[in-house]
Amino acid sequence: MESLEDLVRIKNTTNNDEEIIKFIIEKPEQVINMSIYNLAQATHTSTSSIIRFCKKCNYKGFKDFKISLIQCIDKEINDINNVDVNMPFRKNDTDLVIAKKISQLSIETIKATFNLLSSSKLQTAVDQIINANSVFAVGVGDNYIRLCDFKTKLLLINFYIKMTQLEDDQIRLTNLSTKKDVAIILSYSGETKKVLECAQKFFLNRTPIIAITSNEHSHLASLADQIFLIPNKENSKVSFSNFSSHVSIEYILNTIYSCMFSRNYLANCKYTQN
Structure with missing residues (x-):
């Protein structure tokens, strides 16, 4: 054809x-x-x-x-396959072709992210979150939006995480953490300045850190107890938008939420229906 x-x-x-x-x-x-x-x-x-x-x-x-x-x-x-994560569509692409490319990009991203997961890592992270006295979450910009969605889902099963949008308040919030808590920290590069400041505070407080990042050699990764890697394919200089990293981060957070839900499945089903 x-x-x-x-x-x-x-x-x-x-x-x-x-x-x-x-x-x-x-x-x-x-x-x-x-x-x-x-x-x-x-x-x-x-x-x-x-x-x-x-x-x-x-x-x-x-x-x-x-x-x-x-x-x-x-x-x-x-x-359509192997969509470019930085330039997933072109000037002359039709609306339907763009829709297909974004769909394919999401599928490819989730598959790549799944391949970076392990059963032991998921189990350990979920257990840490469930058993922690308090759960803190840190992210800036788009990552904060991803965390807000995660927080909303957790509220459905009566689980609360501590987070704030203001970067200065995030630093203050970390001062409340202890070794019996856990911190979930998001940074694509693993080098975001404000995020690292929080991570260092958690580290000094001996608070276990669960990091979601694309860079396993980053400063954030070096401070983390658990690292959930996401595909490292985006180039901020040429990328239209962070489609791939957004999908990847949401997939990991949705997976963590689902695993937490399943730990007490029947009770959580009843709770969400009330």
């Missing part, structure tokens, strides 16, 4: 052909739901211009052309 560009590639194009090609390339999913009259109106051409264009593409008419267009779109979507 040919690509979308190959599908509309013809020789000796007219101005009308150029308008039709441009519209099809930019909005292929929209075209498959359009009548020939709608397409003519959208491209400021005529139905006869569209029929001539389709025949130049070696199709009997617009209906035959749309069948190949649908097949072309399906193939392009189904062939």
Whole structure:
């Protein structure tokens, strides 16, 4: 099956052909739901211009052309894999292709993160959290948002973690920790200044640290008792957004929450339903 560009590639194009090609390339999913009259109106051409264009593409008419267009779109979507974590979509990608790429990126990220997990590490971390007198959580920016979602889930099973958004207050909060508590700390690089200040305070207080980071050789990792690694593929200089790291961190936190839930499954089921 040919690509979308190959599908509309013809020789000796007219101005009308150029308008039709441009519209099809930019909005292929929209075209498959359009009548020939709608397409003519959208491209400021005529139905006869569209029929001539389709025949130049070696199709009997617009209906035959749309069948190949649908097949072309399906193939392009189904062939998507190994999505670039820094630039997961391109300028000319259609909405549906972008949706597929983000979906594929999420799947690939979760698989890669799962492969970095171990049963013993999960069990130890979950036991530490459940048995701690208090649980502290530290993260800045987007990571704080991930922790807020984690905190909300834990409240559903009557489990509370201590955290605050203000960075100065985070430092003060660490002073309350003891060796009978546990701290969950998020930092993609493992070198975030404010996060490291908190980690060092926890370390001095002999508070066990569970770190989620992409860098096992970072300062944060060196202070942690348990390290949950996430894929280290993002480049902040060229990345559109931290899609991959967000998915990875949420996956780990959701896994920890689910394991905690399962420790007292029936009681937690009843609690969440009340």
